[in-house]
Amino acid sequence: MLSYYVFWGFFSFFITLALSFLLLNYVKISHFLDSPDNDRKLHNVTVPRYGGIAFSFSILLGIIGIFKFDSQYFWVYISFVLVITLGILDDLFRLSWRVKMLVQIITGSIVFSAIKDIIPEIQFFSFSFTLPLILMFLLFLLWFVGMMNSVNLVDGMDGLAGGMVFITFMGLAYLGWFFSNSIFLCFCLVVICSLYAFLIFNAKPAKFFMGDTGSLFLGLLLAISPILFYFTNGAYISLDITPFLMFFSYLIFDTLRVFYYRAKKKKNPLTPDRQHFHHLILDKLGSYNATLFYIYLLMGLFILLGILMLKLEFTIEFGLLYLLFMILFIISTRFLKSILGIFVMVRKWLRGILMQVNPKQFSFSHLMFKIIFLIYILSHFILFYMIFFNSKWLVLLLAVTILAFVMQYFFQRSNLGIIVYLGVHFFILFFLSEALVDIGINMFFILLVFKYIILCGLLLMMIRYMVRYSVHYLMRFWKNSDMLIIICLFISLLYVFIFNSDNGLISSIWLELLLIFIFFRSSFLDLKVKT
Known part of the structure; x- marks a missing residue:
């Protein structure tokens, strides 16, 4: 329902x-x-x-x-x-x-x-x-x-x-x-x-x-x-x-x-x-x-x-x-x-x-992006670990996540593709999580295929950024906070893969989160090169 x-x-x-x-x-x-x-x-x-x-x-x-x-x-x-x-x-x-x-x-x-x-x-x-x-x-x-x-x-x-x-x-x-x-x-x-x-x-x-x-x-x-x-x-x-x-x-x-x-x-x-x-x-x-x-x-x-x-x-x-x-x-x-x-x-x-943080290098856009992305990661926790206890949490989660996407677009002026992808990806995950409860197996696989098609498109765009901005990619672009988030995501992926290897869906979600962050953070190269 x-x-x-x-x-x-x-x-x-x-x-x-x-x-x-x-x-x-x-x-x-x-x-x-x-x-x-x-x-x-x-x-x-x-x-x-x-x-x-x-x-x-x-x-x-x-x-x-x-x-x-x-x-x-x-x-x-x-x-x-x-x-x-x-x-x-x-x-x-x-x-x-x-x-x-x-x-x-x-x-x-x-x-x-x-x-x-x-x-x-x-x-x-x-x-x-x-x-x-x-x-x-x-x-x-x-x-x-x-x-x-x-x-x-x-x-x-x-x-x-x-x-x-x-x-x-x-x-x-x-x-x-x-x-x-x-x-x-x-x-x-x-x-x-x-x-x-x-x-x-x-x-x-x-x-x-x-x-x-x-x-x-x-x-x-x-x-x-x-x-x-x-x-x-x-x-x-x-x-x-x-x-x-x-x-x-x-x-x-x-x-x-x-x-x-x-x-x-x-x-x-x-x-x-x-x-x-x-x-x-x-x-x-x-x-x-x-x-x-x-x-x-x-x-x-x-x-x-x-x-x-x-x-x-x-x-x-x-x-x-x-x-x-x-x-x-x-x-x-x-x-x-x-x-x-x-x-x-x-x-x-x-x-x-x-x-006071760092007046010469402080980037409000990058800080807000990380905050929004952390909210996005938190949404996955709630989505996959609380759905079996109280499905009403999903509605509140959906509302908060949509609001986060809107705030991201309004105040950071990020690439429109980032916002649209986040929204589509989250909606698909929403339907997939519901599929685990009360949707037929055919609908589940249709949504799963659709999700991986979008993920392939994401990988192609990430490769484009790496090739186009290869000169700038490793020149003081990645900040310590970026590396901290990537390390945490990578450790979580290893933990799920080693101790919960029978759950391929959860493993794939953590892998996607890692790739999504690298891609979205790489998209700021557009701003760096233009400025």
């Missing part, structure tokens, strides 16, 4: 990848171009804005595959089609905000009509309440329209909106795992894998933007996620919105703060400006990557807090503290500046520590 769900994540990843490639290479529509025509925009060249089309259609196909046109989820298909159509038309013709608002209200009304008789009560920080139908409808529209536009409002930097929603759905995937809601977990995996493929093309400098098609669609996914969780988890009689509020906190806080600022200045709340929190951080730090890092970190802290509250229960006292923090974030400029001050202090502290 788990492999079936992961299949749809794998499927959505490759569909998004294929559609992105087709759009970039074969679709040349002038209306889909975003020009740097004002100081609010951070890009300097004209960039296509049809990236959202790729992952929205991919997610739609994935959802159809999961729900199989179940009439219970008919409202999901209708809302998806309406919002995708609205986004495409807006990207083409720049629709007025009144038209977009009207379509969003109609879509929200359709969704509400499907759920109004099913959800008896709402729970908020352990406090349950029932509202009159008309009041519930108005509050739902406020939530629905607000969340749909929140992603659109923060979509101001390469990789920002997509990365934020990616991290949010990592938290939602944990929510599905925690409550054993496999269908909702599968829904989250489809979104995560699609966004992972999109972020490959959206990292700075972006090859395309998601446009209104993507931002409105992602906002829709966030807006309906509490309802989908309720629909797919029949054991609950009330809709608990608390964990979703925790996971969406940054988007909610930033949207409300910007609306408050614009209203205070007597401006249209929908008028774009540079008052979003990411603009303030960028102006304060002056670093694009540092801004993304701190926004992602803030998102992660909110999600971690929500996960902790799942364990400790959402009390009313905590809810009051949450509301107080939200109010201060929205209306207090001094409170906001104090948060920015903390970011600046942490950045100076980290830079001071890192520069």
Whole structure:
């Protein structure tokens, strides 16, 4: 069953990848171009804005595959089609905000009509309440329209909106795992894998933007996620919105703060400006990557807090503290500046520590690569030694590994082939480990052959690096930490070969890890030669 769900994540990843490639290479529509025509925009060249089309259609196909046109989820298909159509038309013709608002209200009304008789009560920080139908409808529209536009409002930097929603759905995937809601977990995996493929093309400098098609669609996914969780988890009689509020906190806080600022200045709340929190951080730090890092970190802290509250229960006292923090974030400029001050202090502290290592030879890219690779090695331990005890670990492992790949690509600008290979290799290992449990022998050997074909390609690329850069290969390229990792992998391989020789699969995995590290580390020769 788990492999079936992961299949749809794998499927959505490759569909998004294929559609992105087709759009970039074969679709040349002038209306889909975003020009740097004002100081609010951070890009300097004209960039296509049809990236959202790729992952929205991919997610739609994935959802159809999961729900199989179940009439219970008919409202999901209708809302998806309406919002995708609205986004495409807006990207083409720049629709007025009144038209977009009207379509969003109609879509929200359709969704509400499907759920109004099913959800008896709402729970908020352990406090349950029932509202009159008309009041519930108005509050739902406020939530629905607000969340749909929140992603659109923060979509101001390469990789920002997509990365934020990616991290949010990592938290939602944990929510599905925690409550054993496999269908909702599968829904989250489809979104995560699609966004992972999109972020490959959206990292700075972006090859395309998601446009209104993507931002409105992602906002829709966030807006309906509490309802989908309720629909797919029949054991609950009330809709608990608390964990979703925790996971969406940054988007909610930033949207409300910007609306408050614009209203205070007597401006249209929908008028774009540079008052979003990411603009303030960028102006304060002056670093694009540092801004993304701190926004992602803030998102992660909110999600971690929500996960902790799942364990400790959402009390009313905590809810009051949450509301107080939200109010201060929205209306207090001094409170906001104090948060920015903390970011600046942490950045100076980290830079001071890192520069003490070796300011002349220190390579942040190489250090982060080793950290990511160690996470990758750890994932193999969990994958092969814990699957027989608790298969739920696999889902958490898959989420953490995908996040590691995204961080690697965003902050190190490594060769795209490295990231794609790591992702494909891990997915195949994931299926192989499942094959040891509940997949037939034919599927097992098909995946095994596919894995070794990829490994042969890896060996050919490694030989290419050795031949092409033979002069540089042994000239102070390998660092002590590289040799330490290689020695540890080699010793592990010998240990498995001598004391566990009957398990050829485990031996081959350690051999692959050794070859993969040598190849990936060799790929940095590209950077060394160019510089």
